[in-house]
Amino acid sequence: MNIVVLVKQVPDSGAERTLSSSDNTVERASASNVINEMDEYAIEEALKIKEAHGGEVTVLTMGPAGATESIRKALSMGPDKAVHVQDDALHGSCAVATSKVLAAALGTLNADLVLCGAESTDGRVQVMPHMLAERLGIAALTGARKLTVEGSQLTAERQTDEGYEVVTAPTPAVVSVWDTINEPRYPSFKGIMAAKKKPVQALSLSDLGIDASSVGAAGATSEVLEYSKRPPRSAGTKITDEGEGGAQLVAYLTTEKFV
Amino acid sequence: MAEVLVVVEASPAAGVKKVTLEMLTIARTIGSPSAVVFGDAAALTDKLAEYGAEKIYNATGDDVENYLVAPKATAVAALVQQVQPAAVLLASTQEGKEIAGRLAVKLDNGLLTDAVDVAADGTATQVVFAGAGIVKSKVTRGLPIVTIRPNSTTPEPAPATPAIEPLAVTVSESDKLTKVVERVSEQKGSRPELTEASIVVSGGRGVGNADNFKLVEELADLLGAAVGASRAAVDSGFYPHQFQVGQTGKTVSPQLYVALGISGAIQHRAGMQTSKTIVAVNKDAEAPIFELADYGVVGDLFKVVPQAADEIRKRK
Numbered sequence: 293m294n295i296v297v298l299v300k301q302v303p304d305s306g307a308e309r310t311l312s313s314s315d316n317t318v319e320r321a322s323a324s325n326v327i328n329e330m331d332e333y334a335i336e337e338a339l340k341i342k343e344a345h346g347g348e349v350t351v352l353t354m355g356p357a358g359a360t361e362s363i364r365k366a367l368s369m370g371p372d373k374a375v376h377v378q379d380d381a382l383h384g385s386c387a388v389a390t391s392k393v394l395a396a397a398l399g400t401l402n403a404d405l406v407l408c409g410a411e412s413t414d415g416r417v418q419v420m421p422h423m424l425a426e427r428l429g430i431a432a433l434t435g436a437r438k439l440t441v442e443g444s445q446l447t448a449e450r451q452t453d454e455g456y457e458v459v460t461a462p463t464p465a466v467v468s469v470w471d472t473i474n475e476p477r478y479p480s481f482k483g484i485m486a487a488k489k490k491p492v493q494a495l496s497l498s499d500l501g502i503d504a505s506s507v508g509a510a511g512a513t514s515e516v517l518e519y520s521k522r523p524p525r526s527a528g529t530k531i532t533d534e535g536e537g538g539a540q541l542v543a544y545l546t547t548e549k550f551v
Numbered sequence: 552m553a554e555v556l557v558v559v560e561a562s563p564a565a566g567v568k569k570v571t572l573e574m575l576t577i578a579r580t581i582g583s584p585s586a587v588v589f590g591d592a593a594a595l596t597d598k599l600a601e602y603g604a605e606k607i608y609n610a611t612g613d614d615v616e617n618y619l620v621a622p623k624a625t626a627v628a629a630l631v632q633q634v635q636p637a638a639v640l641l642a643s644t645q646e647g648k649e650i651a652g653r654l655a656v657k658l659d660n661g662l663l664t665d666a667v668d669v670a671a672d673g674t675a676t677q678v679v680f681a682g683a684g685i686v687k688s689k690v691t692r693g694l695p696i697v698t699i700r701p702n703s704t705t706p707e708p709a710p711a712t713p714a715i716e717p718l719a720v721t722v723s724e725s726d727k728l729t730k731v732v733e734r735v736s737e738q739k740g741s742r743p744e745l746t747e748a749s750i751v752v753s754g755g756r757g758v759g760n761a762d763n764f765k766l767v768e769e770l771a772d773l774l775g776a777a778v779g780a781s782r783a784a785v786d787s788g789f790y791p792h793q794f795q796v797g798q799t800g801k802t803v804s805p806q807l808y809v810a811l812g813i814s815g816a817i818q819h820r821a822g823m824q825t826s827k828t829i830v831a832v833n834k835d836a837e838a839p840i841f842e843l844a845d846y847g848v849v850g851d852l853f854k855v856v857p858q859a860a861d862e863i864r865k866r867k
Contacts, residue, residue, distance in 0.1 A: 419652025533850025538858025
């Protein structure tokens with residue numbers, strides 16, 4: 293099975309994140325950047341499927357030059373190769389444009405299965421798998437907490453608010469996964485060394501036949517008008533339980549009219 | 552006045568979800584709200600009318616109900632072409648966002664997700680970076696397609712008498728690639744839904760084990776609250792993932808958030824720090840959760856919570 297995993301480099305959610313003051317895009321240059329955590333689960337799922345059914349795993353990333361670091365990290369877990377779509381004109385791309393670029397890149401890769409994390413920690417927009425399926429005319433199975441592959445038939449348990457749905461589709465398909473699906477492996481020393489030699493193919497917009505003015509800030513379908521920081525919450529009253537903590541808590545809740 | 556399409560979020564158990572009423576309330580500031588219902592609309596009509604739906608478009612049948620997302624996006628896209636609405640509002644839930652994503656591609660149109668408000672001119676207010684920032688943004692190509700986060704606004708009734716218009720949907724073969732073969736409910740009791748609840752009581756690693764979550768549930772039920780869990784509690788198998796609050800789970804914004812045995816790692820704060828009032832019980836006085844709690848109790852939750860539960864019973 294030919295598997296492509298979408299990997300996004302994001303600013304570390306454990307550090308302070310902001311929008312760039314010059315153009316209101318996510319500040320990536322000065323941020324501490326990491327692989328989007330949920331994507332590691334997609335990589336793990338891809339490797340497990342390859343181990344069970346054979347095939348090849350390719351990492352696909354769209355991002356600036358610095359994203360190479362996350363690509364090498366992804367490769368150190370075990371994928372065979374990577375494709376890096378990189379072009380200065382992509383800066384400021386909206387989700388619609390991003391889906392156009394990724395769909396074009398996927399078009400060159402002939403994937404049976406496209407795996408990705410259910411959402412990224414920066415935008416948390418959750419739209420990419422369905423946007424790609426829409427563009428490619430293939431199936432999307434999203435929010436999977438379990439995935440079964442039988443020949444060319446995929447079955448997933450899709451997490452819902454009420455419980456889960458069992459969904460099925462034929463390959464080729466895009467599948468997004470939650471972090472409940474598996475436990476990603478840590479890269480081994482051997483894996484880290486091997487990743488340095490794995491092929492990373494660079495693709496530009498002209499390689500993909502995409503007009504630069506249709507993506508990036510120039511082709512964006514939405515615009516940030518203003519950004520402001522929310523004032524941080526401040527600590528209120530803190531008491532230490534000396535036998536009456538529960539009663540004091542309820543007294544507070546009563547004052548605030550919750551009880 | 553131009554129509555504003557509101558894609559209804561409902562469930563068999565809960566009926567019309569609160570976020571739908573919030574969307575109808577916001578829609579009225581932009582234009583004339585038209586609800587779009589997938590599946591049987593009969594049980595939902597009264598509520599939609601009460602909150603101001605001037606029209607109800609209803610699409611039913613196996614083609615829209617038995618396949619994942621794609622047929623719904625096709626239906627909404629056709630409706631957009633037909634009525635040229637001023638905006639399309641959807642819930643900022645997994646499915647709402649997914650329909651919005653497909654719709655944006657079909658119409659080559661911008662979209663904005665996780666909005667907490669939309670102004671009459673379509674400018675959306677979004678909370679970003681786990682509640683650390685606020686963004687005002689606008690769709691610059693096409694009409695505003697905006698997903699609204701639950702608990703963004705107070706639903707205001709505005710009784711209307713909507714006509715129900717059946718919506719015929721012509722779906723393509725590629726819309727029918729992903730079949731929904733089974734829907735399984737894992738509901739626990741009759742608690743409000745996590746993202747919509749006005750009070751959420753959550754347990755963390757400090758709860759200790761799955762059995763002890765009964766304590767969290769008991770306090771939640773006394774407060775009429777939903778139950779949530781931190782990632783540490785979910786990863787340890789104390790509580791199911793669909794109740795996880797935080798970066799890789801749900802974002803909640805209730806009137807009151809009660810954190811029991813939760814240290815308050817940044818990934819958890821990401822999912823709850825826009826709550827109006829935050830209360831925490833933790834035995835570690837240095838736990839970061841206290842930095843954002845309006846009221847914090849440093850103590851053993853196995854003593855504090857039962858006492859609080861007894862006290863609430865007394866006051867009832």
